[in-house]
Every structure is written in structure tokens, then in C-alpha cells.
Amino acid sequence: MIKIIAAHVAHDHREEILNWVVAHVDEQLAKPFGESQRKPGIPPQKVLIRGGLKALNTWAKGSYSREFLKLEAKQQLTMISSLQLGHLEEIKDWDTTLQKELFKKLLGLTIEAYYSHPWVWSEIGYGGPAYPRGYVRVELGIADPWEPTREEVVGDGTEI
Amino acid sequence: MERRFEKQEVDVVVVGLGAAGGVLLNALAKAGLDVVGIEAGPFWDPQNDFASDELYSRTLAWNDTRFTTGQDALQFGSNNSGRGVGGGTVHFTGVFYRFHESDFRVRTLDGVADDWPLSYEDLAPYYAKIEQDIKVSGPKEFPWGAFRGPYPYPEREPISGNSQIFRKGCAALGITSSVAPLAILSAPFNGRPPCINRGFCNQGCLPNAKFSTLIHYIPQAIEAGAEVLSDSMVTRIVVNKQGYATGVEFSHDGKSYAQKAKIVIVSAFVVETPRLLLNSACFQFPDGLANQSGLVGKYIMPHSGHDVYGKFDREIRLYKGTPVMAVSQDFYETDQERGFVRGYSLNAHGSRPLAMASLAATNAGLWGKELREIMLEWNYYARITVVGEVLPALTNAVTLSDEKDEYGIPRAQVSFGYGENDRLLIAHAIETCNAILEAAGGRRAFVVPDSAHLMGGCRMGDDPAKSVVNEFCQSHDIPNLFICDASVFVTSGGANPTETVMAIALRTAQYIIGQKGRI
Numbered sequence: 001m002i003k004i005i006a007a008h009v010a011h012d013h014r015e016e017i018l019n020w021v022v023a024h025v026d027e028q029l030a031k032p033f034g035e036s037q038r039k040p041g042i043p044p045q046k047v048l049i050r051g052g053l054k055a056l057n058t059w060a061k062g063s064y065s066r067e068f069l070k071l072e073a074k075q076q077l078t079m080i081s082s083l084q085l086g087h088l089e090e091i092k093d094w095d096t097t098l099q100k101e102l103f104k105k106l107l108g109l110t111i112e113a114y115y116s117h118p119w120v121w122s123e124i125g126y127g128g129p130a131y132p133r134g135y136v137r138v139e140l141g142i143a144d145p146w147e148p149t150r151e152e153v154v155g156d157g158t159e160i
Numbered sequence: 161m162e163r164r165f166e167k168q169e170v171d172v173v174v175v176g177l178g179a180a181g182g183v184l185l186n187a188l189a190k191a192g193l194d195v196v197g198i199e200a201g202p203f204w205d206p207q208n209d210f211a212s213d214e215l216y217s218r219t220l221a222w223n224d225t226r227f228t229t230g231q232d233a234l235q236f237g238s239n240n241s242g243r244g245v246g247g248g249t250v251h252f253t254g255v256f257y258r259f260h261e262s263d264f265r266v267r268t269l270d271g272v273a274d275d276w277p278l279s280y281e282d283l284a285p286y287y288a289k290i291e292q293d294i295k296v297s298g299p300k301e302f303p304w305g306a307f308r309g310p311y312p313y314p315e316r317e318p319i320s321g322n323s324q325i326f327r328k329g330c331a332a333l334g335i336t337s338s339v340a341p342l343a344i345l346s347a348p349f350n351g352r353p354p355c356i357n358r359g360f361c362n363q364g365c366l367p368n369a370k371f372s373t374l375i376h377y378i379p380q381a382i383e384a385g386a387e388v389l390s391d392s393m394v395t396r397i398v399v400n401k402q403g404y405a406t407g408v409e410f411s412h413d414g415k416s417y418a419q420k421a422k423i424v425i426v427s428a429f430v431v432e433t434p435r436l437l438l439n440s441a442c443f444q445f446p447d448g449l450a451n452q453s454g455l456v457g458k459y460i461m462p463h464s465g466h467d468v469y470g471k472f473d474r475e476i477r478l479y480k481g482t483p484v485m486a487v488s489q490d491f492y493e494t495d496q497e498r499g500f501v502r503g504y505s506l507n508a509h510g511s512r513p514l515a516m517a518s519l520a521a522t523n524a525g526l527w528g529k530e531l532r533e534i535m536l537e538w539n540y541y542a543r544i545t546v547v548g549e550v551l552p553a554l555t556n557a558v559t560l561s562d563e564k565d566e567y568g569i570p571r572a573q574v575s576f577g578y579g580e581n582d583r584l585l586i587a588h589a590i591e592t593c594n595a596i597l598e599a600a601g602g603r604r605a606f607v608v609p610d611s612a613h614l615m616g617g618c619r620m621g622d623d624p625a626k627s628v629v630n631e632f633c634q635s636h637d638i639p640n641l642f643i644c645d646a647s648v649f650v651t652s653g654g655a656n657p658t659e660t661v662m663a664i665a666l667r668t669a670q671y672i673i674g675q676k677g678r679i
């Protein structure tokens with residue numbers, strides 16, 4: 001389920017990258033140390049996300065009489081958009097604030113993993129961390145010879 | 161754990177080895193005092209511990225959960241607190257500014273906030289000493305404030321594409337800009353190489369071109385005889401019946417230890433310092449140590465740190481080069497016509513993909529197709545970051561929550577909201593950024609609300625009823641308890657704070673040394 005949500009949030013359907021995102025989320029939920037910050041009254045991220053996924057199914061069944069994963073992509077996207085705004089129906093324990101927090105958590109975890117994947121890096125034309133060689137040509141309009149130019153992205157439609 | 165001073169009462173124990181703690185430890189050890197520095201996080205080894213991976217390098221941050229609340233709830237973790245020997249200097253950006261003269265007299269000049277108990281002139285020699293010590297690189301002539309250069313090392317050259325765009329836009333509008341002074345080497349020093357422009361300063365600098373107390377002051381302190389205990393979380397400051405501090409208790413590998421000392425200095429940064437003081441409440445001081453004024457934890461301030469993006473037809477490549485290489489402080493001082501007091505610095509600020517995408521997502525609510533499209537063209541964006549002064553407010557505060565952490569200490573709860581003046585200032589700064597980006601040939605794109613650099617929480621002052629420490633960071637209530645880190649700031653200024661944190665620490669060290677055991 002995380003995978004499908006990640007696909008919507010990152011706007012990408014490539015298996016390999018989505019698996020990487022899911023692995024990252026699992027790792028974050030399993031780790032023993034802190035999550036930097038939390039609003040008072042919001043449960044720890046593990047509880048928030050596990051409970052949140054169940055709640056998404058409850059909402060899906062309520063609106064479309066089907067589980068979240070069985071919905072059409074468009075319906076899933078609509079639900080995620082409503083979650084961002086906290087506009088899903090208030091069911092037990094899931095008020096507007098909690099819905100928004102759930103969305104934010106899922107969004108943050110997905111995006112940080114997605115934009116750490118090497119494929120995504122070369123696709124957006126990011127040279128990577130460059131160690132030990134560093135960057136010599138940092139000024140406008142000139143690139144180090146080994147830096148990627150942006151790759152053609154299938155179905156994106158913008159020119160290079 | 162191996163310890164040299166286990167059974168001994170040392171002259172000074174320093175809690176937290178970040179920007180301030182590192183400076184203190186070194187100065188005190190070199191003066192011949194017996195000092196122990198106790199640090200909650202690890203003793204990093206740059207070559208083995210600093211990854212080139214943005215995600216992994218978040219472990220450099222203080223990630224323990226803090227409760228965050230208020231109208232503009234702050235984000236913690238990698239956004240503001242370091243953890244480990246070196247503290248925040250390990251992953252800071254290296255932007256190194258002095259405060260201006262006016263920053264210390266805000267009440268007198270603008271009728272708001274409070275004046276500091278010390279003046280710019282009091283700090284000037286310490287600023288100069290720190291700059292020399294670590295070979296700050298910067299321009300021959302700096303256009304703003306009381307100090308106009310030259311800096312010990314030449315300014316960085318060339319500057320990044322993003323900084324070029326910034327300077328071009330400023331020039332077109334008649335705004336003065338400058339290459340930024342940086343705690344980053346522009347030439348070799350002490351066996352360390354100049355910067356190779358990886359732009360990974362916020363992930364820990366692998367080649368050691370960037371200054372941190374981890375690689376500069378702390379090794380020197382150890383050589384001079386200081387002891388460093390890492391992975392050791394101080395849980396309590398101990399006070400005797402006479403109301404003097406006698407040392408600290410700390411936890412290492414699940415076991416409790418104690419260190420006795422004649423003087424205790426707390427340098428644990430804006431959230432942990434008040435938390436430790438409040439948690440050390442005892443029979444004589446039921447509301448926490450150094451808290452007779454009730455102001456421990458109060459008046460915390462971030463800088464408003466909004467990121468303003470412009471889109472260009474040509475590649476900018478935000479990730480290349482040291483993140484900040486150009487600055488303008490034309491808007492630093494109060495200008496009555498703007499409708500608010502105080503001001504801001506503008507830094508041309510590079511970024512890496514994870515940071516840019518994550519902040520755009522969590523702070524600006526961008527995701528899905530919209531975010532993907534922005535990121536696919538991210539090489540075409542330029543960015544300016546605001547460092548805006550935030551006025552102190554009593555309600556912006558660190559308190560203890562009901563939930564405890566693994567050490568049994570209540571988790572911190574931090575409440576923050578901007579005031580009216582802060583909001584007007586932010587709006588003005590964003591407009592200026594957009595104008596600069598447009599003047600450089602770009603189009604307005606989007607703004608990511610953000611904040612940076614915490615300050616305050618144990619502010620200094622002459623009046624014990626209105627402040628926690630005096631101008632030498634000595635607590636009003638307990639003469640041998642010092643609080644010395646960013647938490648003693650009275651106002652936030654409109655400039656990155658670490659040089660001021662370090663100058664204050666050096667002045668405090670000189671004061672303690674000058675007392676020759678009388679404290």
C-alpha cells in the first residue's frame with residue numbers, strides 16, 4: 001500500500017525505485033531512535049502510519065465500497081489529495097489535524113527516499129556528491145566533463 | 161569507559177561540544193585548567209563517518225523526538241541541531257558573519273526587545289581572534305557593519321552560478337552585494353586543503369576544508385590536556401546545600417556516571433540547555449536551575465529562513481559549489497519607511513536534490529506531478545535564502561512535556577509563532593528576492609517557508625529579574641554555573657549566528673581564566 005501511495009506522491013511508477021522507497025519507509029519505522037519532532041497529541045510515526053493505512057481502507061470502503069488498493073488510480077489520487085487538506089470524513093480518531101499529519105509523514109518519507117535514488121539523480125541532471133574529485137567548474141554555463149546533462153524522460157514532454 | 165578524572169574534581173566541566181563548547185574547551189585547557197568536555201553524540205571521524213549520501217548524513221543531527229507546537233511550529237532534526245563532537249558546526253554551511261553594532265541596542269534604537277548587556281565593541285576583539293584562528297575567507301572590503309575587512313584569507317573565487325545570478329540581479333537593481341565571508345578555506349591551512357566545491361557542507365565536509373570545532377579547536381584542546389567523553393548524555397547538574405553546582409551526572413552505554421567540577425558550563429544549544437536546567441530542579445531550586453527569573457526556556461528565536469526560487473532559461477545547477485558564496489546586507493538595519501523594524505540578510509543559497517524536494521514537499525505542500533515537474537527541471541532554478549531577524553516573545557518557549565525519553569528525562573516541548581513585525585519583514589524580504597531574481601532574467605517560481613538557527617532561551621542581561629545569565633554567561637543564581645551557547649542571545653540579529661556564539665564563548669573563557677580560581 002505504501003508503494004501505491006508513493007507512486008502517486010512521487011508521480012512515478014518504476015518498480016525498482018518504488019521498492020527502494022518502501023524499503024526506506026520500513027527502515028524508518030523499524031529504527032529505535034527519534035523522529036526529530038512531533039506535534040503534541042500526534043502518535044509516534046510507527047503508530048501514525050500503521051493506523052493511517054488501516055484508516056485509508058476504512059475511508060475507501062466508505063466512499064467507494066472497495067479497499068484502497070482496489071480503487072482506480074484516479075480515485076486513489078482524489079483520496080490522497082483530500083488527506084492532504086484533512087478533508088476526509090472524520091472517523092474515529094482521525095480528525096482533520098491527524099489526517100494532515102499522516103499525509104505529511106507519508107509525503108516526507110517518500111520524497112526523501114525518492115530523491116536519493118541514483119536513477120532519479122541522473123534523470124534530473126544532478127552530478128552527485130563528487131568525492132574525492134570535487135567540482136572545478138562551478139560558474140554559469142560550464143560543466144565538468146563528467147557531469148550528466150539531463151536525461152530524456154519518457155513521457156515527460158519537456159524538451160532538454 | 162576509560163576516564164582520567166573519574167575520582168577528581170576538575171576545574172571545569174563543559175556540557176556539549178558544539179560551536180561554543182569547542183571554543184571553551186580549547187581556551188580553558190590551554191590556560192592550564194583541568195577540563196572535561198562531555199558530549200551526547202559520537203566522536204566523528206570525517207573520512208569514515210561522513211557519507212556522500214544526503215539521507216544517511218541526517219544521522220549528524222539531533223534526532224531525538226521533540227514536541228513542536230505553536231502557530232509556526234518549528235522543525236527539528238537536521239534543520240537545526242547537531243549531535244556529536246563539533247555539534248552544529250559539523251553540518252553548518254560555514255557562512256560566517258559578525259553581528260552589527262545596532263544588534264546589541266535594539267531597545268534603545270527601535271524601542272522593541274531588549275538591549276544586550278554587552279556591546280559590539282566588547283565582542284570585536286573576540287570576533288577578530290576567532291577569524292584569525294580559523295582563517296575565515298572573505299572579501300578585502302566588506303560593505304556592511306562595523307567591520308569592513310580584510311579577512312585573513314582571500315575571498316573564494318570563482319563563485320557558483322547561483323551566486324553569480326544573485327550578484328547580477330542585485331547589480332541591476334542598485335543593491336550592493338558581496339562574496340560571502342566563510343569559515344571555509346580558500347587556501348591550505350594546518351594540513352587542510354582548500355574547498356573543492358562539493359557543496360556537501362550540510363552533510364559534513366569530507367576533505368576537511370570547512371571549519372568545525374571537531375577538526376579545529378577540539379583536537380587542540382585534547383593536545384593541551386582536556387578530556388573528551390563522547391556518547392555521554394548529561395542528565396543532571398548536581399547542586400549542593402549551599403546552592404553551588406558540584407558537577408554533573410551523565411549516562412554512557414546505559415550506565416550512570418558522575419563528574420565533579422568546580423565550574424559547570426552548559427553549552428548544549430537552545431533546546432537541550434533549558435531542558436537540562438529545568439530537569440535539574442532540586443530542593444533548593446524547585447523550578448529548575450538558574451531559573452529564579454522564570455525565564456529559562458523563554459524568548460527563543462529562529463531566523464525566518466524562507467527560500468525563494470526563480471526559474472531561468474539557462475542552467476544554474478544549484479548543487480555546485482559551496483552552498484552560500486554571495487550575500488547582501490543592504491536591508492539589515494531598520495528603515496522606518498518599510499513599516500517594520502530591524503531587517504535581514506539575503507544569501508544566494510545552493511541546494512541538493514533531497515533537501516530541495518523534501519522542503520518543497522513538507523513546507524510548501526508540493527507533491528505528485530507538480531513536484532516531479534519542478535524537480536525534472538531543477539537545474540534551471542536559482543535560489544535566495546532569507547536570514548530574517550525574529551523579535552523575541554515570551555510565549556516562544558522550551559518547556560518540559562509529560563513524556564519521558566530513554567534516559568528518563570521529560571522530552572522538550574517547543575512552542576513558536578511569528579509576531580506581526582516578523583511577518584511584515586518576511587513579506588518584504590520575499591519581495592526583494594523575487595525582484596533580484598527577475599532583474600537577473602528569471603521568473604518568479606515558488607517560495608518555501610522555512611526557518612533556521614535557534615537562539616535564546618537563557619538570555620543574558622544585567623537585571624537578574626529579566627535575564628538568566630550576565631554578560632559573561634555566568635548564571636545570576638548560581639555563581640559557578642555558566643550557560644554559554646546560542647541560548648544566551650537577547651535578540652537574533654539578521655545574520656547567521658555562529659561567529660557571535662563563538663566570540664561570546666571566547667570572552668567567557670577569558671573571564672573564567674581571569675578569575676584565577678576565585679569562582
Ligand SMILES: Cc1cc2nc3c(=O)[nH]c(=O)nc-3n(C[C@H](O)[C@H](O)[C@H](O)COP(=O)(O)OP(=O)(O)OC[C@H]3O[C@@H](n4cnc5c(N)ncnc54)[C@H](O)[C@@H]3O)c2cc1C
Pocket residue numbers: 175176177178179180181198199200201222238239240241242243244245246247248249251252253254255256257362392393394395427428429430432433436613614644645646647656657658659661
Ligand atoms: C543545516 C544547518 C546549517 C547552518 N549553517 C550555519 C551557517 O552557515 N552559519 C552560521 O553562522 N550558523 C549556521 N548554523 C547554525 C549553527 O549550527 C549554530 O548556530 C551553532 O552550532 C550553535 O552553537 P552552540 O554551541 O550553541 O550549539 P551546538 O553547536 O548545537 O552544540 C551543542 C552540543 O551539545 C550537545 N548536547 C546537547 N545536550 C547535551 C547533553 N544533555 N549532554 C551532552 N551533550 C549535549 C549536542 O549533541 C551538541 O553537540 C547552521 C545550522 C544548521 C543545522
Ligand code: SF4
Pocket residue numbers: 344354355356357358359360361362364365366367368369370481482483
Ligand atoms: S563545498 Fe567545500 S567546504 Fe563544503 S563540503 Fe564541499 S569541500 Fe567542504
